[in-house]
Amino acid sequence: MNEVLxxxxxxxxxxxxxxxxxxxxxxxxxDGAVFVRDGKIVEVGLxxxxxxxxxxxxxxxxxxxxxxxxxxxDTHLHFPQTQAIASYGAQLLEWLNTxxxxxxxxxxxxxxxAEVADRFMDELLSNGTTTAVAYCSVHPESVDAYFxxxxxxxxxxxxxxxxxxxxxxxxxxxxxxxxxxxxxxLIEKWHGRGRAHYAISPRFAITSTPEQMExxxxxxxxxxxxxxxxxxxxxxxxxxxATSLYPExxxxxxxYARYGLLNNRMLLGHCIHMSEREVSVLAETGALGVFCPxxxxxxxxxxxxxxRFDELGARWSVATxxxxxxxxxxxxxxxxxxxxxxxQGQRLTPFNSFYRMTRGNALALGLERQIGSLQAGADADIxxxxxxxxxxxxxxxxxxxxxxxELFILQTMGDDRCITEVYVAGKAMKTKNKKPGAVAxxxxxxx
Ligand code: GUN
Ligand code: ZN
Numbered sequence: 001m002n003e004v005l006x007x008x009x010x011x012x013x014x015x016x017x018x019x020x021x022x023x024x025x026x027x028x029x030x031d032g033a034v035f036v037r038d039g040k041i042v043e044v045g046l047x048x049x050x051x052x053x054x055x056x057x058x059x060x061x062x063x064x065x066x067x068x069x070x071x072x073x074d075t076h077l078h079f080p081q082t083q084a085i086a087s088y089g090a091q092l093l094e095w096l097n098t099x100x101x102x103x104x105x106x107x108x109x110x111x112x113x114a115e116v117a118d119r120f121m122d123e124l125l126s127n128g129t130t131t132a133v134a135y136c137s138v139h140p141e142s143v144d145a146y147f148x149x150x151x152x153x154x155x156x157x158x159x160x161x162x163x164x165x166x167x168x169x170x171x172x173x174x175x176x177x178x179x180x181x182x183x184x185x186l187i188e189k190w191h192g193r194g195r196a197h198y199a200i201s202p203r204f205a206i207t208s209t210p211e212q213m214e215x216x217x218x219x220x221x222x223x224x225x226x227x228x229x230x231x232x233x234x235x236x237x238x239x240x241x242a243t244s245l246y247p248e249x250x251x252x253x254x255x256y257a258r259y260g261l262l263n264n265r266m267l268l269g270h271c272i273h274m275s276e277r278e279v280s281v282l283a284e285t286g287a288l289g290v291f292c293p294x295x296x297x298x299x300x301x302x303x304x305x306x307x308r309f310d311e312l313g314a315r316w317s318v319a320t321x322x323x324x325x326x327x328x329x330x331x332x333x334x335x336x337x338x339x340x341x342x343x344q345g346q347r348l349t350p351f352n353s354f355y356r357m358t359r360g361n362a363l364a365l366g367l368e369r370q371i372g373s374l375q376a377g378a379d380a381d382i383x384x385x386x387x388x389x390x391x392x393x394x395x396x397x398x399x400x401x402x403x404x405x406e407l408f409i410l411q412t413m414g415d416d417r418c419i420t421e422v423y424v425a426g427k428a429m430k431t432k433n434k435k436p437g438a439v440a441x442x443x444x445x446x447x
Pocket of ligand 2: 076077078231269321
């Protein structure tokens, strides 16, 4: 039996916070502890009570005065784009063609995929993210690399091979049949193995023919317990192109609806330029809109309207969308989310931000019993946060008087330096992935 008691300031959410003062929505324990046994949380409570329960011989990890939260959850990003973050100057379609479809071709080499998968998982963990939903490349080997790296770290990860059979370079195209066959094989190999979940991943309507969409429908019908992910209404040129390829559809959302893809396991990246009808369809089907603020600003895509999703009863989650997203950090992501909503006269409270990164995203994935909360029976994916990790933060924190203020400082000024430790299924991981030493890099060409 492997047991540990983690001590610190415990914060976990119970329901969605309804305002800045909604103290009933969370549980906060100033001298708290989480008792972990064999990768699961046994109990959470006051340190004194948990110590009694665990017994005097228990191994104690004392993280005071840091906060202890559930590990963060990222609901949309692209593992093959890890080395293509910060690609300059283009909006979505040009950016895909100029940078991304070049980068993703490298994943035909299994050794490259394996190297990037290791870096990708370590980067997530350094940022306190313990679960993510990612696209792999079109190559099945990239999915093997992804889940192998996740399994080696014990992480609960969701992912799948992108299917694309048109409007992409030859080397990145499958066919409708190949996409189906390869996806099927990968589901059999990985879905439900340890903590892995498969996401059926037609990239978006532009890169899939009607035949491939039809195959996606079959896959979803045959594997209702898999996730499905694609992109929707991110950019105006994209919308015009997609709807021109499916003239029979009422709008972009209707393309996916016609192929039976909209259900409560469907994740739709971006959902920015949507009509009321389209958001209502998401509400009716339970499909999830995924808000990716750093990406939407970086590609100049537009502003996600969270209030409209709420008003129409549609579900939404938050995500980094690396590599259009500019950071692996969910703290930095929520900083930008706050600003995107602020620009539209909407207000995201600090409690709501931290709820979204944890329990909110877990609920969005239907995984709220396993992850996203510090509660008895849950998996012990846990993050420790230092609100004074940078000198400017430490100075600012001297005047903070409430938990809400501390959380807002963390989200506004924080990044991976604030993550002092991360536990995956009860194992400390951050201290394991030290920054690699300097390596030779290509000489720069000075203009
Ligand atoms: N739409 C289709 N593919 C992609 C992608 O890789 N990134 C983003 N941001 N949008 C997409
Ligand atoms: Zn994406």
